[in-house]
């Protein structure tokens with residue numbers, strides 16, 4: 001892992017985040033597939049296509065280097081998943097990490113869940129700065145000593161050593177998913193979590209790996225009747241009985257586990273009727289929801305589809321209370337986006353700590369922020385040129401046809417191979433992490 005960049009900043013004029021901020025650009029060993037802060041934001045975990053997890057830790061405040069506060073440095077790197085082969089189905093199982101979720105800290109160690117398409121693992125990440133020395137039956141290199149040479153008994157002692165961070169797999173939750181896992185979510189009871197694939201959602205206890213409960217199953221008896229798949233699922237942040245899942249038809253179902261063991265009948269069903277004037281061949285594809293997130297307050301849910309982000313009030317099922325256009329200029333380009341498969345890209349979305357701002361990605365390494373109170377929005381770009389020391393991220397504008405102003409970029413020159421699918425927002429501060437292929441960018445408010 002190499003590091004570059006020093007300080008750069010989140011843009012100002014007309015932006016929701018109106019402060020300068022230092023930034024950090026880290027080149028990842030492989031394409032980043034997920035990004036997640038822990039509950040205090042001091043740790044940031046990323047997963048990649050090669051099955052690795054890299055954890056970054058925020059630099060502690062130090063009196064002589066106050067400007068270094070906020071820098072995230074590599075804390076631990078480990079291989080979470082390996083490529084496998086399913087001999088029964090003759091299928092390769094990729095090692096790519098689809099999702100990472102942190103567990104709240106309960107002792108000196110950190111715990112996180114990571115998943116690929118089929119298997120969820122619980123990892124323990126702990127520090128070691130002492131090592132035992134002076135065993136009787138083996139020497140310092142671990143070789144057995146000749147018993148005839150042992151003439152006296154020693155008491156082993158602990159000696160300080162360089163800090164070592166170890167990652168150990170504590171539990172492996174396997175063989176419960178026939179389809180690809182798209183989501184994992186830790187319940188607020190901290191005893192259970194769920195894993196969702198295209199057609200089913202399972203509930204697990206952290207202590208039990210050989211058994212899970214199926215809580216949603218939408219698989220039709222005849223697979224030819226399949227019209228809808230599950231795309232994302234999440235537990236309510238405070239009510240351990242409630243969860244939501246979204247579908248490829250643009251709908252969201254809220255389920256209550258108290259009503260029955262199998263939550264096939266939803267408690268609430270959120271759907272916006274389609275505007276008939278906008279109907280096209282692509283309507284169904286672009287209405288598929290790629291991400292669903294509860295607000296920290298638990299009052300709202302946010303969904304991302306191909307062109308928009310929507311905010312729904314849990315108390316209103318027939319339409320979203322807010323709809324934000326992420327890149328409406330692509331509406332006329334859907335045909336070519338279908339041909340190059342981009343229309344199937346799965347963009348995620350995140351809330352800031354106070355639920356007042358939402359962020360999601362787009363193409364050309366652009367990402368968007370929407371301020372829900374002022375209704376202002378901004379487009380920013382994550383690029384190496386932008387992460388020069390103390391640079392300020394300038395808002396970007398895309399122009400559609402007509403005359404292009406000097407600082408604008410034409411919709412025809414957008415690079416569709418550069419996409420921001422995964423982002424994360426620090427739970428209590430204005431620090432964001434943006435994954436752009438194999439670069440990780442961290443932007444933050446300037447310290448003063």
Ligand SMILES: *[C@@H]1O[C@H](CO)[C@@H](O)[C@H](O)[C@H]1NC(C)=O
Pocket residue numbers: 038039040041042043057103104105
């Ligand atoms: C997040 O990580 C930090 C940094 O090491 C740790 O101190 C904190 O307890 C963690 N927070 C939670 C809620 O797990």
Ligand SMILES: *[C@@H]1O[C@H](CO)[C@@H](O)[C@H](O)[C@H]1NC(C)=O
Pocket residue numbers: 210211
């Ligand atoms: C799971 O493992 C435990 C302990 O080994 C065992 O008691 C239990 O019967 C197993 N459950 C199933 C469903 O296999």
Ligand SMILES: *[C@@H]1O[C@H](CO)[C@@H](O)[C@H](O)[C@H]1NC(C)=O
Pocket residue numbers: 274275278328331
């Ligand atoms: C219909 O399309 C227009 C732009 O062509 C867009 O502004 C509007 O939000 C769309 N309506 C819906 C319900 O998506």
Ligand SMILES: *[C@@H]1O[C@H](CO)[C@@H](O)[C@H](O)[C@H]1NC(C)=O
Pocket residue numbers: 016017352353354355356357427428429430
């Ligand atoms: C986002 O939430 C954090 C935490 O509540 C808050 O400090 C910050 O000001 C919010 N950001 C914006 C731009 O409102």
